[in-house]
Amino acid sequence: QVQLQESGPGLVKPSGTLSLTCAVSGDSIRSGYWWTWVRQSPEKGLEWIGEIFQSGSANYGPSLRSRTTISIDMSKNHLSLTLTSMTVADTAVYFCARVKGGGLGGMDVWGRGTTVIVSS
């Protein structure tokens, strides 16, 4: 059974950098899926941040692209999210998910999410 587990700091200062990790178990991160980050806040709802393939090829949403890096570590079987210049508007629950079947497949496995609060 595939499981995803997000981890990282629950609190980030304004203008700081968020670094989150998503540990993948029960599957290899090289198994041919895209892996994605999504966040959710009461103000913006569900927001797609970006995705990455095992090759390292990544796509990002335009609103966050200049501040976002998604990377993959095959030796640790995990993916990471880095978001710079954090503001209060970045306060959200951050999820990682697996994307099945290319563009048509949807996000079939999700982590439980990790809450990130931006505050001084």
Next chain:
Amino acid sequence: DIQMTQSPSSLSASVGDTVTLTCRASQFISKFVCWYKQRPGEAPELLIYATSILESGVPSRFSGSGAGTDFALTISSLQPEDFATYYCQQSYSPPYTFGQGAKVEIK
């Protein structure tokens, strides 16, 4: 970005009812639509992908339809565990945007 607009935003229904939630895309997205269910404090759960394909393990009372810009999720014979918020998402072109959600509440 492609905008996904869901309606209604919320509805009240009873156990056993059939409900239909709709989702309209701001431009053509072929059949690249997924539907998710989310309960409070939990991650979204994939119900349907490619407009109408039921994810493994999802009850057959859930069905999806549509093409182009207009899509629908129908839940037949609502069960207590179906009271939740439902989201559509387009996977046609990044950023893969979500609808604002439709909350199904108990009448």
